[in-house]
Amino acid sequence: MIQRTQFFKEIAMDSKLNRRSPFGFGRKRLKYMMSIEATEAKNESDLATSESSKSSKIPNNGKSPRDAEDLVTEEHFWQSLFKGIYRDKKALVGLVMVFLFILIALLAPWIVPHDPYAVDMEKVLIAPNSTYVIGTDFLGRDILSRIIYGARISLVIGLVPTLISLAIGTFLGMVSGYFGGKIDYLIMRLADVCMAFPSLLLAMVVMYTLGASLFNIFIALSIVNWGSTSRIVRAQTLSIKEKEFVEAARSIGVGKFKILWRHIFPNCIPSLIVLFTLSVPEAIMSEASLSFLGVGAQPPTPSWGLMISRGKEFLFSSPWVAITPGVAIFLVVIAFNFIGDGLRDALDPYTKH
Amino acid sequence: MNETVVEIQNLKTYFETEKGFNPAVDGVSMILESGKIMGLVGESGSGKSMTAMSILGLIPKPFGQILPESKILFEGDDLTKLSEKELAKIRGNKIAMIFQEPMTSLNPVYTIGKQLMEPLRLHKNLSKREAKVLALKYLEQVRIPDAAKRFASYPHQLSGGLRQRVMIAMALTCEPKLIIADEPTTALDVTIQAQILELLKDIQVRLNTAILFITHDLGVVAELCDDVCVMYAGEVVEKCDADRLFETPMHPYTIGLLKSLPKIDDDVEELYSIEGMVPNLIHVPTGCRFAPRCDKSKRICFDALPPRILIDKQHEVLCWQYDEGAWSNE
Amino acid sequence: MSEILLSAKNLKKYYQVSNNTLFSSNANKGIVKAVDDITLDIPKGKTLSLVGESGCGKSTLGRTLINLIDPTSGEVLFNGKNIHAFNAQEEKAFRKSVSIIFQDPYASLNPRMKVKDLIGEPLLTHGMKAKKERYARVYELMKITGLKEEYANRYPHQFSGGQRQRIGIARALALNPSLIVCDEAVSALDVSIQAQILNLLKKLQREFNLTYLFISHDLSVVRYVSDEVYVMYLGQIVEAGKPKALFEEPIHPYTQFLISAVPIADPKKRDRKKLILEGDLPSAINPPQGCRFNTRCPYATEICTNVCPELVTEDDRKFACHHPLG
Secondary structure, eight states: OHHHHHHHHHHHHHHHHHHHSSTTOOOOHHHHHHHHHHHHHHHHHHHHHOOTTGGGOOOSSSSOHHHHHHHHHOOOOHHHHHHHHHHHHHHHHHHHHHHHHHHHHHHHHHHHHSSSTTTGGGGGGSOOOOEEESSSOOOOOOOHHHHHHHHHHHHHHHHHHHHHHHHHHHHHHHHHHHHHHHHHHHHHHHHHHHHHHHHHHHHHHHHHHOSSOHHHHHHHHHHHHHHHHHHHHHHHHHHTTTTTHHHHHHHHTTOHHIIIIIIIIIHHHHHHHHHHHHHHHHHHHHHHHHHHTTSSSSSSOHHHHHHHHHHHGGGTOTTTHHHHHHHHHHHHHHHHHHHHEEEEEEEETEEEE | OEEEEEEEEEEEEEEEEEEEEEOOEEEOEEEEEEOEEOOOOOOSSSHHHHHHHHHHSOOTTTEEOOOOOEEEEETTGGGGGGGGHHHHHBBBBEEEEEEEHHHSSSSSSOOHHHHHHHHHHHHOOHHHHHHHHHHHHHHHHHHHHHHHHTOOOGGSSSSHHHHHHHHHHHHTOOOEEEEESSTTTTTHHHHHHHHHHHHHHHHHHOOOOEEEEEEEEEEHHHHHHSSSEEEEETTTEEEEEHHHHHHSSHHHHHHHHHHOOOSSSSOOOOOOOOSSSOOGGGGGOOOOOTTGGOOSSHHHHHHHHHOOOOOOTTTEEEOOOGGHHHHOOO | OEEEEEEEEEEEEEEEEOOSSOOTTTEEEEEEEEEEEEEEETTTTTTTEEOOOOSSSSSHHHHHTTSSOOOOEEEEEEETTEEEGGOHHHHHHHHHHHEEEEOOOTSSOOTSSHHHHHHHHHHTTTOOOOHHHHHHHHHHHHHHTOGGHHHGOGGGGGGHHHHHHHHHHHHHHTTTTEEEEETTTTTOHHHHHHHHHHHHHHHHHOOOOEEEEEEEEEEEHHHHOOEEEEEETTEEEEEEEHHHHHHSOOSSSHHHHHHSSOSSSSGTTTOOOOOOOOOOOOOOOOOOOSSSTEEEEEEEOOOHHHOOOEEEETEEEEOSSOOOOO
């Protein structure tokens, strides 16, 4: 009931803001409201069975509709998430593309037509043909094979530093939000410092200090991106910690870190998932940029950014060398963004169908 | 003089959900008369708010549908058949609505004066000065102290009670034939609620409008309403005037509700409680919707829809008990 | 005189608020006296109610009494011992013996936990690590509160308000507490469900000899459940007494107005003399001088605006008023 009145309020508020009339209910929202009502009614009927001492009086004509209904469990978070993606064509396309990307990265050694490292100076800059589907580069290496191997690097770069920075950001954000006071101040100023620099610039500074290598990209990207995560998680923690269930946990004497782990963290997961899917392409882009600028992966690593960087000299004579890895980056990034958008919509009650 | 303002005939509003049709409002009929307050009382999920929204044509069309046999007659028109454009002219003009939480219906970035003047200037083509004079008059009519000062306040600067008064003033600006009040005092404290109820009563006497008052609080109904419809699971199960309802309730649901109310003016040893909960409307029980929770139910209640029985020409009740033939045959 | 379980002495909780706007910071600092010098005793096995309008500080008082909020000053004694001087072990024991049921059954249950884990959480926190033993107790609690066993694996959003409140009650009961704070525990429920929950609470009190601190704005409910009622206004207790006496012959004018404002479900009483309080609750920031109620009180005289009346005890009633009624 509360929830519903809440929605009523929000609906009324929104419509007022938009149209200055309390009568402009959005369809989707109303539908959502109705679905809540339906859920409520359904659950109430559940109890009706449990509590009605008269269930014996109900004529049982073969099947009892209520029993059947007891089995219908309301969809939970994951279900609604997958359902949301399934219904969203764009997100579905993204999901398929990401799946293909991962599959290619995993199976790279078995599916490449040529050795990506094999230099053949006699076959330099060959235009796409039947043997070299998208041609060769200035050292006569097969570009397709290099792009396939490059997928591995992009996958690892996309996942590992993102997960690390997400973990750091989540932990610091939760601690900051929950404990408040000086700890909060300290962590947030640190985050401010991190966020004050353009992330690419900061990553470059880290890379210059540590030296250019793939491993150092991990470190650089992990350090650079935790700031925004911690901000978001902190904001979430601040709102969740005011919820009554946290107070309820406190009232029975649950410890502070247990509250963080058991009550606050699970309620941050939805936004973390969205954040994750949107951070992965960012990390891939950063790696490509760093490698393009020469402070990331070093030759002969088949990194997409590096390949563009090396190919740009031949952009007019042999455009396939630089453009094809660019297309690969574009496709992967957009696929992840599709999923991210889809997830965000799926988890947002307002845009829910 | 009480004349019919709105006549609702067999209103059915169904919602399409993933699991089937939800008959949120299922065959509601009532007559709203000028100068009378009709109380629509029921628990959450009983369809009372949806009835109000059907009158205003606010049911979202593809999911919610008012079935074609429904009729809502207002000034010779059937509101269910009007176009969106025609409805917009009636809403907030001839039929006004007051919501539970006034804060959300007021725009936080404009002063209440500006918000009051807008409909006046829009519908009545008044100049700014004329509109202000009139708006102040309405603010005084809802007994806002220091109306001239409040005129320049923003909604958040007012207390809940004052905001609700402003909402009522806004509803009055267009001199509506019908005011629909959806739980207008639920969010307020009792002392403030008493003020607002007093005000509504005063307005109804002075302006002779019809008021449809939606609430879950039987106490408020007893204080304010002339007639009452008790809703349960989308149906009106009992309809009569307020005095009669509280003196001789007939439907087992009404009887149960009245018995389960704690009383402020009497000591009660043990409250009666209706077991179970409101049924899921998507799987409507075949017979009477209240039968599974009713302590008088017999087999017939589960098997067939109960008849609508009119007692003493003024007391309508939806229950098998009062169909003497069928009841004694069981 | 029955045994006292919990008592508060001169309890105060002040909040400092600074009214910061974008361009003027600290323009007017104020102090909200949410709980202002409250002394009360909760007898064992009884229901003591705190009643008042929103913003009167009743919820803050309830939470301060069980040490969920630190008081500004004053002390709370539980079984005669000061709860603010507890060591870790005593604190843990105290947490076991008090629990709280919240108003909003939608907000007070973690949406990502299953029912059995929600009810089992207090048990787990207090050392019942073995799953089998814990779930056995959970099922027992579910049975006591009228929940079906097969609900154990569901999530809170799959329940209606009434069922959720039952889950909340089961949770509160898990550790065999002696005191349960019911903070508007039935305010969000429909009438017929409210009666079910009230009766359940009463039944549990008889069975387990529970003490309730019942916080509510609904006077009818308070009359039904209470053994003793405290009426609060702007952080202070204005009147206290047994429900029958208090509701039928209020001494403090505020109580009188409050009772008179409650709608009665009987049209025949419609024309009774109703007292309607003018104006709104004054802001809790810098409340009125003298008697807090003087700005709205029809009987107020000069002394009321200057001197804050003491809470005096007469027989088994208490009141704080310069011009008591009757």
